[in-house]
Amino acid sequence: MDQIRAEQSQRPKEQRFTTGEILRTIQLPKATYYDERQRIAHPSTKYARVKQAILKIVEEGRVRGLTYGYRRVKAKLEELGIHLADATVESLMHQLGVQVSMYNRHRNHQYHSYKGHVGTTADNLLDQTFNETNPYQVIHIDVSQIKLANKQWAYISVMIDEASKEVLAFQVSDSPNRLLIMNTLEQLENQLPATATPIIHSDQGWHYQLPYYIQRLKNHHFVQSMSRKGNCLDNAPVESFFHLFKTELLNGFPPCKNLSEFKQLATQYVHYFNYERIPFKN
Known part of the structure; x- marks a missing residue:
């Protein structure tokens, strides 16, 4: 000692x-x-395997024309047995440069279909109550636009089931005209059960105020409902779809070359959205 x-x-x-x-x-x-x-x-070695997995997940999405946010990457990692906190996944994606930024709606000049009172408006039957649980009872319709690489605009008309969140109708055109709206309604009619008489809720866009649209709804015993003027929250379910569509399909990629390419990618996304997309509440 x-x-x-x-x-x-x-x-x-x-x-x-x-x-x-x-x-x-x-x-x-x-x-x-x-x-x-x-x-x-050497901190990069700690998550080397995880980073490789993230890159593979993101690349698989891009091959299909999709972008994945951190929550969907996290869910895919968990399928591989890799369990990490949200903040960790988000940080790793940031390090790799594959994080999804918020879609800049101003870049595409958000489409405004309201032209004042050009026809007949309907009452707001929903009043921001979006709690329908049965399909084919409440359906939301709206139009949005996307700018293409050739400087042209693509217009999207979509109808969403409030209960299932399924896209029941999806049409693309180079013009937000009568034909676009009528094709959307026709697609919906072919999807619905014969006995369905849903509420069809829209904003006060000019398309939805005109006699041909109103009469088409009446012919099938559909009930018309409209948002208040200038209040996008009144039609939140379809606004939410457009946000996801633009964020997951378009953000982080070059603009589509032309309308034909956009239609192809958009159709693939709608199939993915309806049948494969991992559901989240927000």
Whole structure:
């Protein structure tokens, strides 16, 4: 004992205890200590396998014309047995440069179909109550636009089932005209059971105020409902779809070359949305 004390007293104060002595005192295995030092010195190695998995997931999505946000990447990772916190997945995607930024709606000059009172408006039967649980009872319709690489505009007319969130009708055109709206309604009619008489809820866009649209609804015993003027929250379910469509399909990619390419990608996305997309509440 006296010999050990003598040896320690001869050491410089800053080197009195070796790493090995400290590790033995706190009962920490050397392998654990040096592994952690390696991770601190080279943090990228800690999640090397996870990053490879993220890149593969993102690339698989891009091949299909889709972009994945961190929540969907996280869900895909969990299918592979990799369980990480939301913040960790988001951080890793940021490091890799594959995170999805918010879609900039101003870049595409959001389509405004309201032209004042050009026909007949209907009462708002929903009043922002979107709690229907049975399909084919409440259906939301709206039109949006996308700018293409050739400087032309593509117009999208869509109808969403409030209960199932399924896209029941989806049409694309180079003009927001009568034919676009009538084709959308025809597609819906072919999808619905013969006995269905849903509420068809829209904004006060000019398309939905005109006699040909109103009469088409009456012919099938559909009930017309309209949002209040300038209140997009009154038609939130379909607005939510457009946000997802633009974020997941278009954001992070070059604009579609022309209407034909856009139609092809949009059709693939709608199929993915209806049958494959991982559902989230928000």
